[in-house]
Amino acid sequence: MTVLTSRALNRAALARQMLLERTDLPVYDAVAHLCGMQAQEPQEPSIGLWSRLRAFDPAGLDDLVTERRLVRTHLMRRTIHLVTADDAVAWRARHDPMLHQRVMGVYRSELDGVDLEELTAAAYAQLADGEPRTMSDLGRSMLERWPSSTQRALGELVAAVLVPMVQLPPRGLWRAKGGARMVPIASWLGREVDPPAPDGTDPVGETLALRYLAAYGPATVADLRAWCGLAGLPGAVKAVREQLVTFRDEHGRELVDLPNAPRPDPDTPAPVRFLPAFENAILGYQDRSRIIDDADRNLSIAGARVVLVDGRVTATWTVDADTVIVTPLRGLSRSERTAVTEEGHELAAFLSDKESDRVKIA
Template sequence: MPEVLDARALNRATLARQLLLDRADLPVLDAVTHLCGLQAQEPQEPFVGLWSRLRAFDPAALSDLLTGRRVVRTHLMRRTVHLVTSDDLLAWRTRHDAMLRQRVLGVYRTELDGVDLGELAAAGRAVMADGEPRSMPELARAVAGRWPEPGVRALGEMLVAALIPMVQLPPRGVWRVKAGVRNVPVSSWLGREPDPPAPDGDPVGETLVRRYLAAYGPAATADLRAWSGLAGLPAAVAAIRDELVSFRDERGRELLDLPGAPRPDPDTPAPVRFLPAFDNAILGYHDRGRIIDDEHRGLSVAGERVVLVDGRVSATWTVRDGVVATTPLRKFTRAEEAAVAGEERKLTAFLSGGDDQPTA
């Protein structure tokens, strides 16, 4: 019988994979690669996500990667904006195309009824061929004369989030810079189109399974779907199953993992960690019980920033007058209060430009 991993064992495994058990001595690019990207709907949130995961994190390093075209902001997993490496975007985007179209249609099916998506894509590409960055409404208005019925929002969402692989240009997403969304095709920004589909099998899907388990495992196939938004990965899982090890959770679900991946002792102490809005350490699972209680699950999709205490969501946090402030979701011990207060001070210093960098 496969070994059963309880919620605490899964929690500590998640923290280790997500670089939240011990801050990592990794270059920023390597961290973004390991995490398979960071949720980036809110442009400044990835900086907090990396501050909580890396020792002596310098936000300028991430800004430089954005302006240097090594990382990009784009619609990808779950049709949400992610910060991913340019290499991963080029390798993964085509595998996500069908999912992206279906998710936009799930919202705008009525509005887009009768619109030939191939023709719409061609029209949008023709507009963007001049190399000029455009906002979603600007691109939609440029083609709306041919398709007046759907409306600007539906046309724009389909073009920018699905039909044309796009990136959001800096300074959007640069540290402490507020900027609107300006889109250009991936081919313009990175110099080539995303990789075409493989002629045989699903090598990209197999890579996604391995990479997901390295950053999120042990996990069920439902968790993999919840993270990626992709429904068509069972064949990829089946193709590499011989490489994987199997466990069960307390509900009897099969959990898959990489053989040598970290699975710390459940009694390993977990430090206080502040997570940004929509962090994938929570959203990257179908069953989020390993890190957040059911009664607080709504926080994870409401954009609340949360605090992990003993590895679990135990408070929310905001910034008031430049100072980080927490609101507990349960009663803390004195030791927990002290640990939270200490991390509050460090995060306040980081956000205000101070030199107080975390080392543990």
């Protein structure tokens, strides 16, 4: 069986993630290809798309959100993701058990004695007027009935688990500020989420496996689970096994992939790319060593914005007074500093509402 080196996996991931070369894909198609973008930090998807798409205009993303073609909702790993409306409807029920398990794992003691069916009915009654609610609003309204619980626990259980919800604009619009006001998916999109398959099969799991590999592969089943947080995925992969090819990584682990997906030459040059906080190109794997050193792994879960140099996390970046400030994690060569500075100039101009292309490498 062919062994793929870490560098080969890196170049494959960059190609699938549109980080090896910017693409002309429409914004909607790019978000769909990526299986959504992590978006608990509302502005970050725009940065991620700027690094992937030629001539990206945030106004186009804003239009897709206000037109209800893209939505912000709890999905993978219990985090807010920006996904297509079609994927939100198709995937949500498959995520329900994971969402329930993770929220109950955090708030089990606060939710002891809360009847979930009764809470669900109360929440839907509260939301029947169609008015948007915050998570705090929902928790506060339920607290009188369940005073031994907490506002936060009740609010998150309702908003992330019991009632499939979307966060409304202006939350997530470019350079706009807005709290996380929510309404049920059904009222925002005019359609209910798809129910689970009645025959015990897992068509959504199979679709997720294939879509994940298109955007992240080659990968292990453990990588797939790390990305979405779902159980039962070995069975889904087994069901589509005849559509896949297999490899080994340098540690002997089996990797699965789509047969005709890009796997570039490991020596393919990789440009500098600035990535947003909580970037799925990093978080989408159990073994992230293809793109980030183990010593720096915690940066990706701490919300650091990072810079890829030769395809790997090599620096972090922030913005201060219209200046992009880059902090290297190791020494940069002269040519690397030049490439980082040039891409940083472009990023500064994109981010600033003034004329600015200022970059500082700390």
